[in-house]
C-alpha cells in the first residue's frame with residue numbers, strides 16, 4: 001500500500017482543487033484522508049455523507065468542584081497560564097487557557113480539582129460523491145493537538161485501506177509547516193508540493209521542502225498559475241533542478257479552478273478543459289513514480 005501526501009506551504013495555491021481531481025482519478029483504488037483538520041474544504045467537492053462520527057479527546061483540563069473548594073487560592077497562585085479566575089466569588093477554570101498540566105490539582109488541599117478529558121474535535125468516516133471511504137476530521141474551536149488528530153485520521157485511513165484492499169492512501173495535508181504537516185508527512189511514500197510563482201509561494205515551498213527533506217521522502221512539485229510570473233516560475237524550476245526534485249508539471253492560470261469549485265466538481269469532472277488533461281498527465285507521472 002502506498003501513501004501520497006499533497007501539501008503546500010501556504011493556502012490558496014489550488015492544492016484542494018488538485019487533490020480533489022487526483023481523488024477522482026484514483027477513486028477505484030484509494031482511500032482519501034483529509035488531513036486539513038483546521039480548515040477542511042475538500043467536502044465542498046466530495047460532498048461526504050457521514051457514516052461514522054467519533055469524538056476526539058487528546059488533552060486534559062482542570063475542573064473545580066466548588067462544593068469541595070475552600071477558596072484557599074493556591075491553584076490560582078501556581079497556574080502559570082492564568083487559567084483560574086474568581087467568578088461570582090467562586091474559583092473557576094477558564095478552559096481556553098488551561099494547558100492541562102495538573103499543577104493546580106497537586107497543590108489543592110481540598111481535593112477539589114479533577115483533570116478531565118477535553119473534547120478536542122470529531123473525526124468521521126464518510127461516503128463521498130465519487131470516492132469511498134473518505135476519512136476527515138474537525139478540530140474544536142480554540143483547541144490544539146491538530147498533529148494528533150492528523151495522525152489519527154491517517155491511521156484510520158490505513159486500517160480502512162487494509163480492510164478494503166485499497167492500494168493507495170491519498171492524503172490532503174494542511175498548509176504551513178507545523179505539527180499537522182509533520183504528522184501528514186510521517187510514513188508517506190511520496191510528497192507533492194503545490195506552489196505558485198509568487199514571492200510567498202517560493203518562500204513557503206522552500207520552507208516546506210526543508211521539512212520534508214528531514215523525512216527523506218521522494219517528492220515532486222506542481223507549479224500552479226505558472227504563467228502569472230515567468231521569473232518566479234523559472235526560480236521554482238531552477239530550485240527543483242538544484243535540489244533534484246521531480247518537476248511534475250506547470251499549470252497555467254485558468255478560471256476553471258473557480259468554476260469547478262462553484263459547481264462543486266473536481267476539475268477533471270468539469271466539461272472538457274485544457275487543465276483537465278494536464279492534471280491527468282501529472283497524476284500519471286505520480287503513479288508511475290510511486291509504482292502504482
Ligand code: SF4
Pocket residue numbers: 061062078079080081082083084093097098099100101102103104105
Ligand atoms: S491544569 Fe495547569 S493550566 Fe490548567 S488550570 Fe491547572 S495549573 Fe492551570
Ligand code: SF4
Pocket residue numbers: 064068069070071072073074075076091104107108109110111112113
Ligand atoms: S486550591 Fe483547591 S481549594 Fe484552593 S481555591 Fe483552588 S480549588 Fe479551591
